[in-house]
Amino acid sequence: MAKILVATDKPFAAIAVKGIREVVESAGDELVLLEKYGEKAKLLDAVKDVDAIIIRSDIIDAEVLDAAKQLKIVVRAGAGYDNVDLATATAHNVCVMNTPGQNSNAVAELAFGMMVMAVRNFYNGTSGTELKGKKLGIHAYGNVGRNVARIAKGFGMEIYAFDAFCPASAIEADGVKPVASQEELYATCDVVSLHIPATAETKNSIDYELVGKMPKGGLLVNTARKEVINEAGLIKLMEERADLKYVTDIMPAANEEFAAKFAGRYFSTPKKMGAQTAEANINAGIAAAKQIEGFLKEGCEKFRVNK
Numbered sequence: 001m002a003k004i005l006v007a008t009d010k011p012f013a014a015i016a017v018k019g020i021r022e023v024v025e026s027a028g029d030e031l032v033l034l035e036k037y038g039e040k041a042k043l044l045d046a047v048k049d050v051d052a053i054i055i056r057s058d059i060i061d062a063e064v065l066d067a068a069k070q071l072k073i074v075v076r077a078g079a080g081y082d083n084v085d086l087a088t089a090t091a092h093n094v095c096v097m098n099t100p101g102q103n104s105n106a107v108a109e110l111a112f113g114m115m116v117m118a119v120r121n122f123y124n125g126t127s128g129t130e131l132k133g134k135k136l137g138i139h140a141y142g143n144v145g146r147n148v149a150r151i152a153k154g155f156g157m158e159i160y161a162f163d164a165f166c167p168a169s170a171i172e173a174d175g176v177k178p179v180a181s182q183e184e185l186y187a188t189c190d191v192v193s194l195h196i197p198a199t200a201e202t203k204n205s206i207d208y209e210l211v212g213k214m215p216k217g218g219l220l221v222n223t224a225r226k227e228v229i230n231e232a233g234l235i236k237l238m239e240e241r242a243d244l245k246y247v248t249d250i251m252p253a254a255n256e257e258f259a260a261k262f263a264g265r266y267f268s269t270p271k272k273m274g275a276q277t278a279e280a281n282i283n284a285g286i287a288a289a290k291q292i293e294g295f296l297k298e299g300c301e302k303f304r305v306n307k
């Protein structure tokens with residue numbers, strides 16, 4: 001009997017945990033739950049004897065992997081796996097997977113929630129603008145970007161996308177206009193929605209020069225990662241350009257400075273909310289549980305990210 005730990009500092013909805021438990025127990029395995037653990041020491045203790053771990057944005061670093069002597073697989077219930085030390089996992093012969101696409105509609109919907117809030121002046125009673133007819137730039141056309149495009153059509157937006165890894169023909173096939181560079185995307189669009197992962201190449205890449213290309217009244221929406229933003233550069237730019245707005249689902253390190261300096265054109269959720277829906281939790285959590293059982297019972301490595 002394998003022992004499977006759900007280690008979520010930001011817990012799944014209870015209904016998702018129930019679904020995960022059903023998958024695990026009907027496969028004859030044991031589920032252990034560690035939620036809202038706060039201190040890393042609790043995580044280190046919980047991983048000691050488990051075969052598999054389901055996580056969200058929880059940090060799985062070398063210390064955790066060293067402590068998890070029985071560990072065979074970690075599944076990040078979600079898309080981004082920048083919170084897992086892949087090299088150390090590979091060195092420990094631990095398989096790492098994500099669950100791509102399972103929470104992407106939830107993130108896309110939140111991007112629009114924040115967009116509407118920003119263009120309506122954060123509901124302060126003054127006249128704002130509409131999204132209809134505005135140019136939307138989707139920065140990275142993956143699962144979330146595609147959902148953003150689908151929803152943007154309903155709003156009547158003119159949709160552009162840039163993705164260094166997605167062929168222009170695939171973007172065009174969705175009725176979205178591909179652009180040749182990220183610079184062109186920012187220079188073209190009234191609203192840019194970020195959907196890039198945090199990698200060595202993308203960290204700090206959304207900077208003074210790039211966002212500075214946006215037209216007057218530009219709005220940057222971040223439901224991706226805080227690490228991709230060059231915060232000092234964005235602060236400098238927003239100081240120089242009182243027309244720009246920034247809304248984010250990932251609280252910047254410099255949140256207090258953003259909030260103090262840019263009242264009325266800056267907003268951050270207190271805790272990352274993009275994937276916080278029952279549906280996304282159910283989809284990603286149950287997919288993670290099934291992927292673990294498929295790996296443990298049949299050796300299935302689909303969705304492995306540390307190949």
Ligand code: 3PG
Pocket residue numbers: 010056057058077078079080081103224272273274275276
């Ligand atoms: C993801 O990468 O899937 C999203 O950022 C959601 O992250 P979360 O599970 O920590 O909410």
